[in-house]
Amino acid sequence: MLAMDATGADAGRGGLTTADGKPLKQALATAQSRARRRALLLVLPLLAFIVITFVVPIGQLLFRSVYNDGFSANMPQISAWFRETEPGTEPDEAAYAALAADLAAAAEARSVGVVGTRVNYEMSGTRSLFTAAGRKAGDLKPPFREALLELNGTWGDPQLWGVMRSVSSAYSANFYLAALDLARDANGDIVRAPEGRRIYGMLFLRTLWLSALITGLCLILAYPVAHLLATLPLAKSNLLMILVLLPFWTSLLVRTTSWMVLLQEQGVVNNTMVALGLIGEDGRIQMMYNRTGTIIAMTHILLPFMILPLYSVMRPINPGYVRAARSLGATSWTAFRRVYLPQTLPGIGAGALLVFILAVGYYITPALVGGASGQLISNLIAYHMQDSLNWSLAAALAALLLAGVLILYWLYDRLIGIDKLKLG
Numbered sequence: 001m002l003a004m005d006a007t008g009a010d011a012g013r014g015g016l017t018t019a020d021g022k023p024l025k026q027a028l029a030t031a032q033s034r035a036r037r038r039a040l041l042l043v044l045p046l047l048a049f050i051v052i053t054f055v056v057p058i059g060q061l062l063f064r065s066v067y068n069d070g071f072s073a074n075m076p077q078i079s080a081w082f083r084e085t086e087p088g089t090e091p092d093e094a095a096y097a098a099l100a101a102d103l104a105a106a107a108e109a110r111s112v113g114v115v116g117t118r119v120n121y122e123m124s125g126t127r128s129l130f131t132a133a134g135r136k137a138g139d140l141k142p143p144f145r146e147a148l149l150e151l152n153g154t155w156g157d158p159q160l161w162g163v164m165r166s167v168s169s170a171y172s173a174n175f176y177l178a179a180l181d182l183a184r185d186a187n188g189d190i191v192r193a194p195e196g197r198r199i200y201g202m203l204f205l206r207t208l209w210l211s212a213l214i215t216g217l218c219l220i221l222a223y224p225v226a227h228l229l230a231t232l233p234l235a236k237s238n239l240l241m242i243l244v245l246l247p248f249w250t251s252l253l254v255r256t257t258s259w260m261v262l263l264q265e266q267g268v269v270n271n272t273m274v275a276l277g278l279i280g281e282d283g284r285i286q287m288m289y290n291r292t293g294t295i296i297a298m299t300h301i302l303l304p305f306m307i308l309p310l311y312s313v314m315r316p317i318n319p320g321y322v323r324a325a326r327s328l329g330a331t332s333w334t335a336f337r338r339v340y341l342p343q344t345l346p347g348i349g350a351g352a353l354l355v356f357i358l359a360v361g362y363y364i365t366p367a368l369v370g371g372a373s374g375q376l377i378s379n380l381i382a383y384h385m386q387d388s389l390n391w392s393l394a395a396a397l398a399a400l401l402l403a404g405v406l407i408l409y410w411l412y413d414r415l416i417g418i419d420k421l422k423l424g
Helices: 008-013 024-064 076-084 093-108 112-122 127-139 144-151 158-167 174-179 200-231 234-249 252-263 268-275 291-314 320-327 332-360 364-370 377-386 391-415
Strands: 002-004 016-018 182-184 190-192
Touching: 016 024, 024 391, 076 093, 076 158, 093 112, 093 127, 093 144, 112 127, 112 158, 112 174, 127 144, 158 182, 174 182, 174 391, 200 234, 200 291, 200 332, 200 377, 200 391, 234 291, 252 268, 252 291, 252 364, 291 332, 291 364, 320 332, 332 391, 364 377, 377 391
Parallel strands: none
Antiparallel strands: 002 016, 182 190
């Protein structure tokens, strides 16, 4: 309740006050501050959940991609020698003595395998070199250079010393270089990786190409389905919508294994074509463990994610617009292209963005039905996380994939506008 004091000092200033005499401006500021605090308290649990389950893991991922102390933490003396000398310095007796002492200490602490693994990430075949030297490091006598070279001549390889110098720092961009099929030579210069090890660039391109193809197929299949759902009476539309939503109630693993049963050489599809005489018994089509299986299964799995945004945009469109265009002389194609299609662009953009992002990061389906030619970059990330245990390289690959998705999101915002995004 507001009161205007028509007399005294307040009247002279013409100020408004509340019923208890406080200035109106101050009372409004207090009320707004209280409302903001209340709103913050309401969203605080959700904010904490997002930070714990999303922001922190991504932060750890990005940190892991540039940090690996497997060598520097277990080989302090040789790491100190590298810091005190210039790159390209020929290792002297002091360097070999520091290396021998660190190998003996790492062997005693049972961490020489960690050291060898870290170096092996940069130069394959060196893990056994470190573990073998670690077992005999305690018995080495000066001069240490000759003693280590007697164990294995590889200890004199300049490339090995260049790799050890590069990994002597816990912070390194080498994992990003490896993820881009690049490497460092003995002098520390960035060069292309050997031809036999250039696999990540090819996998990134394959992932982007297959994701774009699957997105296009989903759009072609989903557009008429969404149009049918949008133009049917509501009762029939809701009944058909159940069929669209039904896959969400089925496990992804079950749907993928069902496609394995359908697509294999002795599967339902091939058996049906043989029974109909379309192909011979010896002409069965290979649709499993290749790109064909990946494309078919992922298109089916991701199709609902394209239908729903399109349906949400098509449903409110007034059918009278197209009828009006045709009554003015436009053909069916012209009415669709110039009247109906532009109104569905927000749904097309949202569905394409959603399907493409999901396809880029898909893992289970390509792993089960893709085979060697149908694997995506996500499968290699999983390999480094679970099998090779090269978590830093997996983190670098995942960070590059995340950067690509963010760039795509930014391009969508610049070209179409994120405010026009409609997902349902």
